[in-house]
Amino acid sequence: MDNIREILEKVKTGTMSVEEAGQLLSLGEYEEMGYAKLDTSRKERTGFAEVVFCSGKADDHLKAIYERLYEKEGEVFGTRASRQQYELIKGRFPQASYDPISRILKIQGKEKRLTGNVAVCTAGTADIPVAEEAAQTAEFFGTYVERIYDVGVSGIHRLLNRMEVIQKANCVIAVAGMEGALASVIGGMVSRPVVAVPTSVGYGANFHGLSALLTMINSCANGIAVVNIDNGYGAGYLAAQMNRLAAGGGNGREF
Numbered sequence: 001m002d003n004i005r006e007i008l009e010k011v012k013t014g015t016m017s018v019e020e021a022g023q024l025l026s027l028g029e030y031e032e033m034g035y036a037k038l039d040t041s042r043k044e045r046t047g048f049a050e051v052v053f054c055s056g057k058a059d060d061h062l063k064a065i066y067e068r069l070y071e072k073e074g075e076v077f078g079t080r081a082s083r084q085q086y087e088l089i090k091g092r093f094p095q096a097s098y099d100p101i102s103r104i105l106k107i108q109g110k111e112k113r114l115t116g117n118v119a120v121c122t123a124g125t126a127d128i129p130v131a132e133e134a135a136q137t138a139e140f141f142g143t144y145v146e147r148i149y150d151v152g153v154s155g156i157h158r159l160l161n162r163m164e165v166i167q168k169a170n171c172v173i174a175v176a177g178m179e180g181a182l183a184s185v186i187g188g189m190v191s192r193p194v195v196a197v198p199t200s201v202g203y204g205a206n207f208h209g210l211s212a213l214l215t216m217i218n219s220c221a222n223g224i225a226v227v228n229i230d231n232g233y234g235a236g237y238l239a240a241q242m243n244r245l246a247a248g249g250g251n252g253r254e255f
Contacts, residue, residue, distance in 0.1 A: 007228075011192070023122070028133075032070070033064065034189075035061050038065065047151045048141055049073045049077075049135075050077065051080055051082060051233070052078035053078070054082070059173030062089070063088060066107070067092065073108055073109070074109040074110070077104070077137070077140050078106060079137075080103050082253070083098065083100065093107050095108070099206055101128065101132050103133070104132075104137075106140065106206065112139075112140075112143040113142065115141060115143065115144060117144050117169045117245035118144070118171050118242075119165065119166045119171075120134055120138075120173045121148045121174050121175065121182065122152075122176065123152030123174075124152050124177070126177065127177055131175040131197075131232060133233050134197065134233070134235040137232065138243070141237070142240070143239065146166075150165060152181075152182055153185055155220050163203065167185075167190050167191070169192060170192055170197065170247065171239040172190055172194045172195070173194075173235045173239050173244055174196050175197040175235075176197075176199065176212055177199035178202045178212065179206075179211055179212060179215050180211065180213065181215060182225055183196035187219060188221040191222070195225050195227060195239050196219070196224050196226045196227070196251070197231060198212035198215075198216055198226070198229050213228075
């Protein structure tokens with residue numbers, strides 16, 4: 001990247017617009033905290049602010065990161081948090097909320113206008129924690145979400161009864177453990193992208209989600225993308241990006 005003086009000279013001579021200069025300058029912005037480098041320009045680049053992966057973080061670090069992000073963004077979204085971490089953050093931010101199912105710890109900002117439509121489907125009820133991580137991630141980033149749970153292939157009539165709703169979605173998230181067949185079934189019945197999420201739900205030969213992952217990767221249905229085992233957050237983020245494009249939000253910065 002050009003240094004700041006070169007960028008300013010180009011703006012002065014008219015060879016670079018103010019908007020172009022602003023984008024270049026924002027690429028290098030971050031806040032040094034010693035133990036962390038907060039990506040303070042991420043929202044300008046991608047449309048979404050930095051999210052906190054809470055698991056494994058020291059209490060003092062987690063608290064300071066939440067404080068700084070809230071100061072900058074007016075809201076904070078964290079995943080894989082414990083109840084103890086929730087109590088820590090709530091002591092500083094009484095408005096913080098925690099969902100023990102998805103393990104999401106957030107400080108909600110102003111009420112968002114939810115747009116578009118993403119359908120989040122699970123094979124069974126044991127897959128709901130991962131599905132909720134996906135659904136709440138997409139909602140936090142401004143996406144309207146339809147939840148369609150417990151529609152796995154062992155009782156496929158349950159899925160067929162909801163296909164009209166699923167087919168209207170801009171993107172479908174299919175969350176399944178065991179053999180992970182749900183994503184292939186949905187992928188063959190919709191005209192929109194499917195984000196498949198293998199879960200670690202299953203007996204021994206499931207290999208903690210590996211069997212579902214391999215099934216989804218090897219699906220013969222078209223239009224399926226696969227995220228990592230139990231990665232509801234990654235699925236929700238990706239679906240929110242697709243939904244923004246479908247809803248006319250462009251790159252997110254102007255949404």
